[in-house]
Amino acid sequence: MAAFIQKLFKKRTASATRPDTDSRKKQPAQDRPDPASESPVKSPEQALIDQQRAKIAEPDPDQETLAELATHGLAADIRLDAVRRVTDESLLQRVQKATRGRDKGVYQHARQALQEIRQRQARAQQTRDDLAKLTNQAKELALTSDTSLYEARVEKLEQAWSTLEPAATNEEKAEILAALHDCRQRAGELAAQREEVIRRENQREQRELTLTLLKETIADLEREQTDHATLPSLDALQRTQENRWLEATRETDVSKSEQKDYESLMQTLKSHVAALRRLGVHQEQIQALLDDEVEPDPEAARALLENLEWPGSLPRPEALERLARAANVRRPVQQVEGDREQQKVLQERLDRVLGQLEQTLAENLLKESRQNLKQAQALHRQLTGKEARHHQGNLQRLAGQVRELGDWRGFATGPKQAALCEQMEYLAEQPMDPEAKAARIQELQQEWKNLGGSSDRDLWQRFRTASDAAFEPCKAYFEARSDLKKVNLQKRQTLCEELARYLEAADWATVDWKAAEQIEKTARQEWREAWPVEFRDNRPIQKRFDQLMAELGRRLDEERLHNEALKQGIVDEAQALIDHTPLNEAMDRAKALQKQWQEIGVTRHREDRKLWKAFRAACDQIFSRRDEERQLRNQQVNEADETAAPLLAKAQAALDADSLDEPAVRTLRDQLREAAASPVSSKVGKQLQDCINRLEERRKQEAVLANTRQWQDWIRQRTLGPVDASTLPRHWQTLQSQVSLAQPQEVVVLAEILTGTPSSQSDQNLRMELQVRRLKEGLAGSATPSDQDLEALVARWCLDLDGENPDPALAERFCDALQPR
Incomplete structure (x- = not known):
């Protein structure tokens, strides 16, 4: 199309310039201008094309001009350059519509540009929709009660926000960031809650393990004979379990029964440890009495036994048994009632325990076999008469098998115990974190205990010496830890004093409740951070802190309950507005309630x-x-x-x-x-x-x-004769009297005047006369005829005309004047 137009313009230019060339040929030579003096002259079309190109080349041409050039430009390149610079959507649509079927290149470019604009608009709208959706999702997530995979959902929203953030406005950024902040804060709260649950569960498990270990240790002490050589391990066990219980009960609720069980077990263990310690102190006196060739002095033996105060629940060591026999002190035997049914129950229990003992011996389980043997011996001592004699032989046989198993196990555990000694000696030489080192010492001691101890006193003394040497560097750490506990205790004391001053000085009628709530949170946080502390010294401070926090919490709870009641009232009123009419009043009141909600304090x-x-x-x-x-x-x-x-x-x-x-x-x-x-x-x-x-x-x-x-x-x-008056309207009699004309010709001409119908040439004088008369009568102001005037003329025509019947020609003129136009 564009090529065709250019070709057409060339033809027009050629045809327009050709006559001038012919005329020049016809001019005489002397009349022709000098070719050298002539300057090239552009055609009007070429000048217009150059002008259009100059407009396109302007730095910032008008969009309307570009659209006009894209549609009506004289050259194809002009139209293409013009449409490429059009950016307005409406103008592109106009260009596309104007060039459809006329200029394919311009039309396709305009259509492509419109598609790009619409795609950008669609992407922008999609971004707006995604931002709105993200805002709603963040707000809903901040308030949702469904907390499953909460952190993952928050992270997904944050990833979506990182993609959409460049396209967001400042208002959208503020709204979304606020919602995401609430989500992150809530995610932190949920994580803290989970950590607290895990911490409490771990503490519960540690308490159970502590109670189990104490029960097993006491049961082992009461089943097996012990001596003062086990004192270091029992002393270390006591300290570690006290620390373990302290950590397991820190900042958590412990039932009274559980605390009572611990205190009872720990007191029993302490009494047993104290007895072993007294045994070690008097070991030389015991040995001196027993080394005499003659029987020990009963009085001295009795006095020594009284000083030892050996617990009745503990089996006496062999040395104490010899002293007791010398002093004629009998171990109190638990008496059972001579009831045959009771003896039968004891015998059944003994048979069951003996069966278990035989099974553990068959499985080569030394520890379990010793436990079953001790239990069987205890039950056997409660039997009387022939029942006791009946099981005597079997019990002795099984006891011998247990000793044999212990001897064989000693051969097997000896190398392991020697390896434990080497590990403990190596541990004593290694620089380690004190807590990790102490924990490793306990692990090695537990492994020693699991092996069932050792009959080799030299090996045991080696292990004990290595344990003491390994624990020596840890003492300084635990002493420093004790200083830290004192500092933390002082911090807690200061915190209690500050809380007390705040509670005393606060005016609860005008207090800033949000600040009070923040003080409560901060106090609990600082209290937790001031740890570890000495359990006994912390007990009164803990009690005071709990009382102060209870007082602050009581005040806050009162205000919270008050505010919750206000919010409940708002909720009730809002629910009552659901069916309220008119709707506009309900909506206005709901907006007011939302504002009131924001003004209510802590809850x-x-x-x-x-x-x-x-x-x-x-x-x-x-x-x-x-x-x-x-x-x-x-x-x-x-x-x-x-x-x-x-x-x-x-x-x-x-x-x-x-x-x-x-x-x-x-x-x-x-x-x-x-x-x-x-x-x-x-x-x-x-x-x-x-x-x-x-x-x-x-x-x-x-x-x-x-x-x-x-x-x-x-x-x-x-025109044919008088009209029957009965067929005419009744009011015409009165109406026709308003017309003063009597001649049919005058009636017709006046009707033509009223309707603006031209009169015949012969009636022009009459028309003028009637018009002058009307002017005198003051009727000239009426621009249009009145239907009543025309009706009066018709009534006059039909009822009261002078002379004979009117001329039919006049009647036709009258009818023509009445014809609506």
Whole structure:
């Protein structure tokens, strides 16, 4: 197309310049101008093309100009360059529409540019939608009660935000960042709750392990004979379990029964350890008494036993048994009632334990076999008479098998115990973290104990010496830890004093409750950070701190309950507004309640979330009513428009008809008025009212036309003779008297004057005369004829004319003047 236009312009240029060349040939040589003096002259088309190119080359051309050049540019390159620089969407649409089927290159470029614009708009709109969706998701996540995979969901939102953040406005950034901050804060709270649950569970497990270990240790002490050589391990066990229990009960609730069990077990262990310690102190005296060749002095043995105060629940070592026999001190035997049923129960239990003993011996389980043997011996001592003698041999046989198993196990455990000694000696030489080192010492001691101890006293002394040497560097650490406990204890004391001063000085009627809530959180945080502390010294401070925090918590709870009651009242009022009418009042009140909600102070977090959820649900229902009513109104409007559509079509058909059916039109007019009163759209309402007005106007026109035809019939009938007055309207007698004209010609000319109809040339003088008369009578101000004036002339014509019957020609002129125009 563009090439064709250029070719066409070249032809026009050639044809336009050719006559000048021919004329030059015809000029005489002396009349021809000098070729050297001539300058090249551009054609008008070329000059316009250059002008268009110059406009395109401008730095910032007008978009309207570019669109015009893209459509009507004289050259193809002009149109393409122009359309490439058009960026306005509406102008591109105009160019695309104008060049469709005319300029393919410009049309395709305009279409491509429009597609790119629409794609950018779609991407921008998608980004807006994604930002709105992200905002709603973040707000919902901050308030949701579903906390499953909460951190992953927050991380997913943050990843989405990192992608959308460059396209967000400042308001959107502020809103989304605030919601994400709430989500992160809540995620931290959930993580802290999980950590707290894990910590409490670990503490519970440690308490159970402590109680189990204490029970097993005491049971082992009460089943097996011990001596003062086990004192170091028992002493270390006591210290470690006390520290373990202290850590397992820190900042957690411990039941009274559990604490009582621990205190009872620990007291029993301490009494046993104290007995072993006294045994070690008097070991030389015991050995001196027993080394005599003669029997020990009973009095000295009795005095020594009284000083030892050996617990009755512990089996006496062999040395103490010898002293007891020398002093004639019998170990109190638990007496059982001589009831045969009781003896039978004891015998059944003994048989069961002996069976277990035989099974553990068959499985080469030394520790379990020793436990079963001790239990069997205890039950055997409770039997009397032949029942005891019956099991005596079997019990001795099994006891021998246990000793043999112990001897063989000693051969097997000896190398392991020597290896434990080497590990303990190596550990003593290694620089390590004190806590890790102490824990490793305990592990090695536990492994030694699991091997069942050793009958080799030199090996045991080696292990004990290595343990003491390994623990020596840890003492300084635990001493420093003791200093740290003192510092933390002082911090807690200071914190209690500050809390006490705050509670005493606070005016609870005007206090800043948010600040008070923050003080409560900060105090608990600082209390937790001031750890470790000495358990006994911390007990009174802990009690005071709990009392102060209870007082602060009581004040805060009172305010929280008060505020929760206020919010509950708001929730109740909001729920009452759900069905309130009118809706505008309900919506305005809901907005006011939302503002009141923000002004209420501190509440409990969980209760506040429940109340907020209920309040928000009520507000959502209130505002959803607006959408429902709007949707209902739209539905009613659509239904009314659909109902009105056939009436409009029917009305248009009636208007297009040659004549109106008066009863049908009256019914249709009523239906149109009823439809206009229904909730139709404004457009349809205007159409209905327009149809009503047009039908009414058409009806009036046809009524006038019918009257005119009736008048014309009476006018023509009067040319034939007088008209029967009974067939004429009654008021015409009075109306015709208002006309002072008596001649038919005057009546006709006046009718032509009133209707603006031209009169014949012969009646021009009469027309002028009547017009002057009307002017004198003051009727010149009327620009249009009155129907009553015309009706009066017709009444005059039909009822009271002078002379004979009027001329038919005049009657036709009269009828022509009455014809509507």
